[in-house]
Amino acid sequence: MSKQPSSYLSSKLEARPRADGSGNGIFSLEPIRKGELVAVFGGVVYEWDAFIHLPERDRSLCIQVEDRLFLVPRPIGEGDYVNHSCNPNAGLSGQIGLVAMRDIKIDEEVCFDYAMSDTMPYDEFECGCGQPTCRGKITGNDWQRPELQKRYAGFFSPHVQRKIDTERREKRIFEQATRLANPQKFPTPARLYK
């Protein structure tokens, strides 16, 4: 088997231990411009039922790529050490691409928010990112938070975006039905259907 890692990391970045001793992260060696590709994840795709029995390390380094599908790096490379932040400087482009959400300075750690990819409870943890926007506990349901849907518009994995679109559509249908069923509470329904 090839020893080449399954993920790609831009030559402008490297993996190294974080200063606080909490494992590895990826850090910029050169300035990176907003929109630049920084990493592409790779590996073997597992369905949920098999994935959930993999060792903890495999599960923590993977990325969810579809509703019940998970990409596990084989072999692990530098690009697989992208950590979570509640104030990320990178976001997803498609299922496996990672791009800069803003300009990134030298020596900044490059992180994304796991809410951009996760809809299942496989990697939930207490977050210690220390950002003012830190939400404390990271869960598989965070993609449902309205403030995150707004902040990360355009940076969600396609499977998460489909869920967001479906949720919005169902909410709209429910609201229209509520208005139809309660005309006394909503006296001017006509303008709602424009």
Ligand SMILES: [Zn+2]
């Ligand atoms: Zn946090």
